Amino acid sequence: MWSIFSTSGQDDGEATVTGAARWTQILRHTVDVVADRGYAGASLNRIADHVGISKGLISYHFAGKDELLEALVRDVFTRGAEFVMRRWGAHVPPDVPASEALRVYLEGNLGFIAANPRDVGAVVEIVRNHRDAEGRLVFGTAWDEELHKELARIFIAGQEAGEFRRFDPRVMAIAVRRVIDGFTFQITAHPDMDADAFTAEVVTLFDHATRATPMETTTDA
Amino acid sequence: MWSIFSTSGQDDGEATVTGAARWTQILRHTVDVVADRGYAGASLNRIADHVGISKGLISYHFAGKDELLEALVRDVFTRGAEFVMRRWGAHVPPDVPASEALRVYLEGNLGFIAANPRDVGAVVEIVRNHRDAEGRLVFGTAWDEELHKELARIFIAGQEAGEFRRFDPRVMAIAVRRVIDGFTFQITAHPDMDADAFTAEVVTLFDHATRATPMETTTDA
DNA sequence: CTAAAAATTGACCACATGGTCAAAACCGTA
DNA sequence: TACGGTTTTGACCATGTGGTCAATTTTTAG
Numbered sequence: 001m002w003s004i005f006s007t008s009g010q011d012d013g014e015a016t017v018t019g020a021a022r023w024t025q026i027l028r029h030t031v032d033v034v035a036d037r038g039y040a041g042a043s044l045n046r047i048a049d050h051v052g053i054s055k056g057l058i059s060y061h062f063a064g065k066d067e068l069l070e071a072l073v074r075d076v077f078t079r080g081a082e083f084v085m086r087r088w089g090a091h092v093p094p095d096v097p098a099s100e101a102l103r104v105y106l107e108g109n110l111g112f113i114a115a116n117p118r119d120v121g122a123v124v125e126i127v128r129n130h131r132d133a134e135g136r137l138v139f140g141t142a143w144d145e146e147l148h149k150e151l152a153r154i155f156i157a158g159q160e161a162g163e164f165r166r167f168d169p170r171v172m173a174i175a176v177r178r179v180i181d182g183f184t185f186q187i188t189a190h191p192d193m194d195a196d197a198f199t200a201e202v203v204t205l206f207d208h209a210t211r212a213t214p215m216e217t218t219t220d221a
Numbered sequence: 222m223w224s225i226f227s228t229s230g231q232d233d234g235e236a237t238v239t240g241a242a243r244w245t246q247i248l249r250h251t252v253d254v255v256a257d258r259g260y261a262g263a264s265l266n267r268i269a270d271h272v273g274i275s276k277g278l279i280s281y282h283f284a285g286k287d288e289l290l291e292a293l294v295r296d297v298f299t300r301g302a303e304f305v306m307r308r309w310g311a312h313v314p315p316d317v318p319a320s321e322a323l324r325v326y327l328e329g330n331l332g333f334i335a336a337n338p339r340d341v342g343a344v345v346e347i348v349r350n351h352r353d354a355e356g357r358l359v360f361g362t363a364w365d366e367e368l369h370k371e372l373a374r375i376f377i378a379g380q381e382a383g384e385f386r387r388f389d390p391r392v393m394a395i396a397v398r399r400v401i402d403g404f405t406f407q408i409t410a411h412p413d414m415d416a417d418a419f420t421a422e423v424v425t426l427f428d429h430a431t432r433a434t435p436m437e438t439t440t441d442a
Numbered sequence: 443c444t445a446a447a448a449a450t451t452g453a454c455c456a457c458a459t460g461g462t463c464a465a466a467a468c469c470g471t472a
Numbered sequence: 473t474a475c476g477g478t479t480t481t482g483a484c485c486a487t488g489t490g491g492t493c494a495a496t497t498t499t500t501a502g
Contacts, residue, residue, distance in 0.1 A: 016448070018499080037356040040261045044490060054451050056492085061449095065490065129350065135258040141410055165429070171422040174407060175400045182399035189362055201392040208386070209430040237478075239469095265460060275481050280461065282479095449498065458489070468479070 014061070023061055026051055027072050034122035039129035069126050073139065076119045084108035098158025099207060105154065106203050109180045114195035117187045124184050148173040158210065165212040176206060244282055247272055248293050255343035256409070260350035290347050294360065297340045305329035319379025320428060326375065327424050330401045335416035338408045345405050369394040379431065386433040397427060
């Protein structure tokens with residue numbers, strides 16, 4: 001699970017302590033700039049100004065803007081994966097019912113977002129906008145594909161166990177991911193919202209959406 | 222309903238036939254460029270090249286890039302509203318059950334997207350990215366707010382009628398809108414997908430998500 | 443204390459951006 | 473044909489972009 005990037009933790013190629021600190025500092029400020037000026041507004045100049053350093057220094061620590069953004073995405077993603085896995089390990093014994101797995105998945109993801117809204121916001125912005133020279137999304141497609149496959153596995157397991165009704169796992173996966181990402185926007189736009197209440201609503205929503213109705217609990221079609 | 226823009230139909234300020242034709246032509250090509258190069262990749266130069274005219278001519282027909290993008294959004298939005306309203310009028314007699322209203326809402330929206338994926342894709346791209354000089358989203362917030370309110374009305378009606386279970390109408394509205402917009406991305410990434418099947422799945426999903434379970438059909442808490 | 447290494451600056455580059463404008467081409471019509 | 477309005481171009485502008493690099497400061501180690 002969670003395997004788009006094979007990286008483990010800090011992939012920060014900086015040798016010295018100073019270097020690593022700057023590296024982190026630049027990433028943190030990049031998050032801020034992207035989060036409140038958007039992908040298009042996050043120029044190297046603006047980021048440098050925001051950090052309080054010269055633009056050249058960014059180039060000293062990162063090969064180019066692409067690498068900076070990639071590092072940002074990788075960093076937040078890795079932390080998110082750790083966060084979710086920690087919860088998973090704590091709450092999910094082997095062979096849990098799929099509905100439990102789904103609940104933990106949702107709570108984990110929404111929990112991480114609630115705790116790091118700006119970071120996740122920046123990542124979403126980048127994933128949704130960063131393109132190569134030919135105009136193809138750099139992360140976009142593969143990213144979604146991976147996350148959807150992951151969820152689909154949970155759904156299929158639940159359907160085979162008769163726990164979930166029959167539905168297209170792909171469509172349900174899209175719905176779940178879309179709602180999760182939507183939460184990022186919501187919490188950004190309304191920072192004072194009740195994240196736990198939102199989470200509870202979403203969990204219930206998808207519980208109803210997936211669970212087999214008593215009469216449908218039969219075997220195959 | 223559907224009232225962010227008070228405009229009715231073509232707001233095209235062009236007096237002559239030629240002018241109106243160019244106006245439309247530029248908008249159509251802008252859709253194409255935004256749809257496959259993204260918001261950031263849609264420069265006036267690229268749009269002009271794509272149309273086969275000089276950049277200056279765009280400025281002749283539109284006061285600026287902002288106005289061009291606004292016109293684009295308004296145009297597609299208006300057509301979408303008409304599309305949905307037509308279906309509504311055809312299929313929805315007064316005092317329909319809320320579940321029917323929701324179904325028609327979903328089918329209308331997804332139907333329009335399936336019929337005009339690139340146009341809607343471009344609009345989503347613009348709405349999600351276009352910012353003013355201070356970095357605030359120009360459409361983003363108000364846009365969502367309006368659409369959510371609309372859906373919330375349906376949900377509240379359904380809950381008052383005992384047809385829907387008790388849930389936060391706001392959260393459900395967010396979920397519905399997120400899934401609808403997600404469909405735009407899906408159909409863009411996989412143009413050969415089965416839109417009707419997807420629609421059916423989504424309708425079922427939200428039917429389960431909203432409908433009151435037999436035992437819950439009671440009155441208030 | 444000194445010399446090498448690391449970190450940092452600021453000037454610079456080629457290029458793209460949105461926007462302007464005078465000149466030219468096009469057009470209907472008197 | 474000549475006029476007047478509309479349409480269209482292409483050169484131009486100020487600004488911003490990502491990126492480079494020699495020169496400089498700061499840190500580290502011998």
